[in-house]
Amino acid sequence: MDLGKVMEVLFAHNRWRRYDTINLIASENVMSPLAEVLYMNDIAGRYEEGLPHKRYYRGTRYIDELEVMLTEAFSSMLGARYVDVRPLSGTLANLAVYHGVMPNGGTMLAVPTACGGHISHNPVGGPRLLKIRVVELPWDNEAFNIDVDGARKLAVAERPSLIVLGASLYLFPHPIREVRDIADEVGAILLHDTAHVLGLVLGGRFPNPLSEGAHLLSSSTHKTFPGPQGGLIAGNVDEDLEKSIRQAVFPGLVSNYHAHRYAPTLVTAMEMEEFGKQYADQTVRNAKRLGEALHNEGLKVVAVDRGFTETHQVAVDVSDRGGGEKASALLEEANIIVNKNMLPWDKSALRPSGIRIGVQEVTRWGMTEDDMEYVGRLVADVLVRGEDPAAVRRKVAEFRSRFGEIRFGYKVDLEVLNRVLSSLRLL
Numbered sequence: 001m002d003l004g005k006v007m008e009v010l011f012a013h014n015r016w017r018r019y020d021t022i023n024l025i026a027s028e029n030v031m032s033p034l035a036e037v038l039y040m041n042d043i044a045g046r047y048e049e050g051l052p053h054k055r056y057y058r059g060t061r062y063i064d065e066l067e068v069m070l071t072e073a074f075s076s077m078l079g080a081r082y083v084d085v086r087p088l089s090g091t092l093a094n095l096a097v098y099h100g101v102m103p104n105g106g107t108m109l110a111v112p113t114a115c116g117g118h119i120s121h122n123p124v125g126g127p128r129l130l131k132i133r134v135v136e137l138p139w140d141n142e143a144f145n146i147d148v149d150g151a152r153k154l155a156v157a158e159r160p161s162l163i164v165l166g167a168s169l170y171l172f173p174h175p176i177r178e179v180r181d182i183a184d185e186v187g188a189i190l191l192h193d194t195a196h197v198l199g200l201v202l203g204g205r206f207p208n209p210l211s212e213g214a215h216l217l218s219s220s221t222h223k224t225f226p227g228p229q230g231g232l233i234a235g236n237v238d239e240d241l242e243k244s245i246r247q248a249v250f251p252g253l254v255s256n257y258h259a260h261r262y263a264p265t266l267v268t269a270m271e272m273e274e275f276g277k278q279y280a281d282q283t284v285r286n287a288k289r290l291g292e293a294l295h296n297e298g299l300k301v302v303a304v305d306r307g308f309t310e311t312h313q314v315a316v317d318v319s320d321r322g323g324g325e326k327a328s329a330l331l332e333e334a335n336i337i338v339n340k341n342m343l344p345w346d347k348s349a350l351r352p353s354g355i356r357i358g359v360q361e362v363t364r365w366g367m368t369e370d371d372m373e374y375v376g377r378l379v380a381d382v383l384v385r386g387e388d389p390a391a392v393r394r395k396v397a398e399f400r401s402r403f404g405e406i407r408f409g410y411k412v413d414l415e416v417l418n419r420v421l422s423s424l425r426l427l
């Protein structure tokens with residue numbers, strides 16, 4: 001083992017992703033400087049188990065306080081009586097809801113993976129572990145959305161216990177109100193997976209699923225909501241269901257909650273209250289402009305007629321340019337990071353025809369609409385004009401060097417850094 005090597009690799013990663021690349025992965029983000037510094041705290045090595053003030057472990061009084069504060073913050077921001085911040089991730093939040101609703105297995109309807117559904121909604125993912133049968137919701141390619149009439153017929157035929165909306169490739173809000181009516185007709189619970197759009201919801205740029213009629217939402221806390229990696233469940237359901245979901249979280253799925261994320265998640269929530277609207281507005285404006293720029297460059301952007309997107313994401317069909325795998329690999333050579341993605345017309349997850357692009361992180365680095373024009377040009381240099389990725393990489397480096405400061409969040413100064421380090425006895 002070699003300590004120097006460990007540090008070398010880690011710092012190489014930090015520099016590459018923060019200085020050299022244009023990161024357009026739609027599910028990622030960077031925390032604010034203050035949140036990031038507070039992420040380094042003693043709780044990283046501690047245990048909880050149970051709920052605040054009713055823990056199995058001792059020594060949790062300050063963790064209890066943070067968990068209560070964070071729960072109350074999400075409760076008031078989302079209008080949810082029930083909030084659980086203990087799931088470690090969006091996937092575990094989903095599994096807890098599935099199990100809470102269907103402790104003995106059952107049937108759920110969800111968006112197909114090719115149409116944006118996440119692997120945790122897919123029959124081969126978490127549902128399989130819980131013996132839950134997944135039936136795919138019908139999809140309308142024109143609208144790039146769920147086919148509501150088809151969904152009603154399917155629900156009447158299948159009588160599911162749960163309907164899951166929300167997606168990983170998520171361009172336009174799913175019809176939550178309409179599907180809530182369907183859920184009521186067949187006696188199902190409606191869950192909206194808000195992982196991708198939580199920051200847009202809190203910034204007022206995407207409908208709040210709970211106000212639209214979802215019984216529950218699940219989420220990650222690190223995509224458009226730019227906090228530490230974590231999970232969240234929120235909603236307005238009866239006490240029995242709430243209890244059943246809580247028990248699925250603990251003792252079902254997690255034992256310690258990685259509670260060192262609570263303080264930086266709280267900081268992020270406060271930042272969203274202060275800057276969330278500007279951030280969400282700029283993010284969606286940037287995504288629309290990037291969609292337009294890529295379209296003008298001759299790329300097959302999805303949903304042209306619908307204005308490309310109403311979220312942080314843009315999807316491009318690159319089947320005429322070697323497919324998603326090849327296109328994303330070429331872009332990475334140019335230090336433009338995107339991921340390959342299935343599109344609704346794809347048959348194989350192994351050969352996706354699309355790439356998915358998210359602009360939430362570059363928006364936090366300070367990019368605006370004009371910069372999106374340039375990002376579009378850089379992408380087209382690689383994918384349309386076939387320029388040598390190494391040459392594009394030089395342009396990317398020059399461009400990226402102009403965006404050194406994270407916006408829409410609290411800064412950190414030496415005094416705070418000193419307090420953090422000395423509170424940990426590191427200084």
Ligand SMILES: Cc1ncc(COP(=O)(O)O)c(C=O)c1O
Pocket residue numbers: 027088089090091092117118120166167168169193194195196219220221230231
């Ligand atoms: C819609 C959706 N739900 C859940 C998840 C899983 O989130 P996590 O990585 O926090 O488990 C993702 C991840 O990208 C997602 O896109």
